[in-house]
Amino acid sequence: MNRAIEIVRDADLTDLTTFRLPARTAELAILHSPEQIAVLPPTDKDQLVLGGGSNTLFIGNWPGRILLNRLSGLSFEDRGDDVLVTAAAGENWHQLVRTCIDRGLHGLENLVMIPGSVGAAPMQNIGAYGVELSDLTEHVDAWDRVEQRPCRLSRKECDFAYRDSRFKSGEPGRFLITSVTLRLSRRFNPDTRYASLRDALDQAGIDQPTARQLAATVMRLRRHRLPDPARLSNAGSFFKNPIVDEAQARELLSIHPDLPHWPMPDGRIKLGAGRMIETLGWKGKFIGDAGVYARHALVLVNRGRATTADLLALINTIQDSVEREFGLRLEPEPLIIGG
Numbered sequence: 001m002n003r004a005i006e007i008v009r010d011a012d013l014t015d016l017t018t019f020r021l022p023a024r025t026a027e028l029a030i031l032h033s034p035e036q037i038a039v040l041p042p043t044d045k046d047q048l049v050l051g052g053g054s055n056t057l058f059i060g061n062w063p064g065r066i067l068l069n070r071l072s073g074l075s076f077e078d079r080g081d082d083v084l085v086t087a088a089a090g091e092n093w094h095q096l097v098r099t100c101i102d103r104g105l106h107g108l109e110n111l112v113m114i115p116g117s118v119g120a121a122p123m124q125n126i127g128a129y130g131v132e133l134s135d136l137t138e139h140v141d142a143w144d145r146v147e148q149r150p151c152r153l154s155r156k157e158c159d160f161a162y163r164d165s166r167f168k169s170g171e172p173g174r175f176l177i178t179s180v181t182l183r184l185s186r187r188f189n190p191d192t193r194y195a196s197l198r199d200a201l202d203q204a205g206i207d208q209p210t211a212r213q214l215a216a217t218v219m220r221l222r223r224h225r226l227p228d229p230a231r232l233s234n235a236g237s238f239f240k241n242p243i244v245d246e247a248q249a250r251e252l253l254s255i256h257p258d259l260p261h262w263p264m265p266d267g268r269i270k271l272g273a274g275r276m277i278e279t280l281g282w283k284g285k286f287i288g289d290a291g292v293y294a295r296h297a298l299v300l301v302n303r304g305r306a307t308t309a310d311l312l313a314l315i316n317t318i319q320d321s322v323e324r325e326f327g328l329r330l331e332p333e334p335l336i337i338g339g
């Protein structure tokens with residue numbers, strides 16, 4: 001049976017994002033099924049979808065409507081050695097990874113413990129330890145707000161790129177993702193190409209990891225490097241690693257030979273933003289209650305009552321200092337709304 005849409009006026013958003021800046025929304029509509037999308041009461045206000053709020057920051061009140069995605073459900077379809085796993089957009093990503101490992105379905109191990117919802121995963125093509133969502137995506141189902149109808153986008157139509165997709169930058173706001181279908185394998189073929197993952201397995205004396213061992217190793221690495229948003233408010237990596245052409249990379253690396261860098265499939269070079277921030281002495285520094293995590297310079301944290309002013313001052317000062325030293329302006333990774 002279809003549940004009624006819950007609509008809350010003047011709702012508090014603070015605990016709906018993992019950075020927990022104080023903010024309110026004029027209207028919060030809580031969605032439990034895709035059918036509810038078509039029958040939402042009309043509004044002339046802007047609408048924004050929110051899943052787990054781990055990649056979104058509100059730097060002011062939102063005058064429109066927030067659609068809080070709580071769609072649930074999982075299904076599995078055999079395709080020989082593969083299984084198509086369809087997860088509703090409101091499912092928790094980490095739980096989905098664990099469920100698949102428990103059922104002997106492989107491919108997601110390196111993406112364990114990424115906070116947030118399944119529906120947000122295609123937005124920035126989530127990735128970790130050498131694996132990206134796009135490697136496993138079969139298709140994405142969504143509500144097309146332009147055509148006002150459900151639609152299905154193949155992996156190619158999602159225009160996935162590094163921390164980017166059609167949903168994020170091609171046509172932002174057009175698609176409300178309702179489910180994601182992944183092609184997983186019954187055969188376990190561990191991806192251990194990522195250097196720090198391989199080192200951690202070596203140190204643990206594991207040569208041929210099982211799926212559980214691989215996921216446990218990723219979780220150990222993540223716990224060491226990243227603060228748990230339930231204990232210390234944060235939005236994960238705060239700045240994107242900048243991507244530059246080869247000539248610019250060569251020039252920068254001649255001055256900063258220790259700067260981590262990775263070749264991209266298009267020949268450009270991705271540079272380690274965290275090391276840039278660390279080199280400039282930012283680790284553990286705070287402006288008010290907003291600061292740089294002491295163990296990982298790419299992560300900004302709210303140690304209690306950070307205000308929007310604290311955070312904006314911190315972002316700007318870091319961006320300015322990196323630009324002065326490296327000639328690059330770092331771009332925030334999370335979606336920053338309002339202001």
Ligand SMILES: Cc1cc2nc3c(=O)[nH]c(=O)nc-3n(C[C@H](O)[C@H](O)[C@H](O)COP(=O)(O)OP(=O)(O)OC[C@H]3O[C@@H](n4cnc5c(N)ncnc54)[C@H](O)[C@@H]3O)c2cc1C
Pocket residue numbers: 018048049050051052053054055056069089114115116117118119120121123124125126127128167175176177178226227228229234235236237335
């Ligand atoms: C501690 C920590 C570690 C992290 N580690 C990683 C990592 O390793 N790799 C990585 O890639 N990311 C990482 N992130 C970022 C974050 O987990 C991902 O971006 C995640 O996919 C966000 O999910 P969410 O549901 O919380 O998104 P939200 O913040 O709720 O939303 C993010 C964006 O997606 C849009 N959106 C959400 N749901 C939908 C939907 N159903 N349809 C259309 N648009 C939608 C929102 O409007 C918003 O623009 C990390 C974050 C934290 C806090």
